[in-house]
Amino acid sequence: MRFFFITLSFLLFSNPLISSVYEPEVLWKKAAIKYCYVDKKKLIKKTSFKRKSYDYVLGKIPQDYRENLDQVVQDQFNPNDTIVHFIGGKDCSDDPSSDIYIIPVVPKSGKSKKKRIPYGKASVGYFGRVSFPNIYKKVFKSVPSSEKHYVLLNLKPVQYKHETNISYEDALPYIFLHELGHILSFRHEHGRDEMLEDPHCKGKQETMSTTAITSGDYDPFSIMNYCYLHGIIKKRIPQTAPELSERDREIFRELYHPLF
Numbered sequence: 001m002r003f004f005f006i007t008l009s010f011l012l013f014s015n016p017l018i019s020s021v022y023e024p025e026v027l028w029k030k031a032a033i034k035y036c037y038v039d040k041k042k043l044i045k046k047t048s049f050k051r052k053s054y055d056y057v058l059g060k061i062p063q064d065y066r067e068n069l070d071q072v073v074q075d076q077f078n079p080n081d082t083i084v085h086f087i088g089g090k091d092c093s094d095d096p097s098s099d100i101y102i103i104p105v106v107p108k109s110g111k112s113k114k115k116r117i118p119y120g121k122a123s124v125g126y127f128g129r130v131s132f133p134n135i136y137k138k139v140f141k142s143v144p145s146s147e148k149h150y151v152l153l154n155l156k157p158v159q160y161k162h163e164t165n166i167s168y169e170d171a172l173p174y175i176f177l178h179e180l181g182h183i184l185s186f187r188h189e190h191g192r193d194e195m196l197e198d199p200h201c202k203g204k205q206e207t208m209s210t211t212a213i214t215s216g217d218y219d220p221f222s223i224m225n226y227c228y229l230h231g232i233i234k235k236r237i238p239q240t241a242p243e244l245s246e247r248d249r250e251i252f253r254e255l256y257h258p259l260f
C-alpha cells in the first residue's frame with residue numbers, strides 16, 4: 001500500500017505543468033501514426049463515423065491539393081519538433097493498416113432533415129480505446145476492436161459562400177491540422193474561461209469536457225482555438241501560414257517525449 005502511494009505521488013508531482021487542454025486517455029502509444037484517404041465508400045464502415053446522420057457523397061481531393069495537405073502535415077508534425085508525427089497518406093484501399101482514415105465528403109444538395117456536415121470532425125475513441133484497449137473492449141463490446149479512428153473533411157461546406165471568406169481550398173490545411181490536433185488528444189483551446197476576454201472569441205464559448213486536463217496559460221494562436229481559425233477564415237485576422245503555434249509544438253513535445 002505504501003508503495004502504491006509513493007508511486008502515485010511521484011507520478012503526480014513529477015508531471016511538468018503543461019499549458020494545454022487535452023484528454024490524457026487518448027494519448028497515443030506510438031510516435032508514428034499512419035493515415036490514409038478513404039477512396040471507397042464501403043471503407044467508411046470501418047470507422048465510427050455516424051454515416052446515417054448526414055446526407056453526403058464520398059468526395060475526392062484533387063491530387064496536387066492532396067500533396068499540399070500532406071506536405072503541411074509533414075512540416076508541422078515531425079519527430080524532432082513534435083515527437084509524434086504522421087506517416088502514410090496513401091489511399092486506404094492500398095494501405096488498410098492505417099491508424100486514421102481521412103474521409104473527404106461532399107454534402108448532397110437540396111433540403112434535408114439530417115444534420116449539416118461540419119467543416120471537419122475527428123474521432124479518436126473518446127473513452128480511451130487508445131491507451132486502454134482492453135478496458136475499451138470490455139466496456140464497448142458492440143464496437144469492433146478493428147474500428148478505425150477518422151478525420152472527416154467537408155469539401156463543400158455551405159458556410160463558405162460568403163465572399164469575404166478565404167476559399168475552402170485555402171482553409172482546408174488549417175482545418176486538417178486542427179482535426180489532427182484532436183486525434184493527438186487536444187481539446188478546443190476556446191473551451192477555457194480566458195477566451196471570454198479575447199476580443200476574437202465573441203459567441204464561441206463552449207462547454208469543456210469534464211475529463212480534459214486544463215492548465216497553464218491560454219493560447220489565442222493555438223491551432224485548436226476557433227477564435228483564431230475562424231478569424232482567419234472570415235478575414236477578420238490577417239492570414240498566416242497554416243501552422244501549429246509555438247506553444248502547440250511545445251505541448252506535443254512535453255506530452256509525447258516522456259512516452260518514447
Ligand SMILES: [Zn+2]
Binds near residue numbers: 178
Ligand atoms: Zn475542433
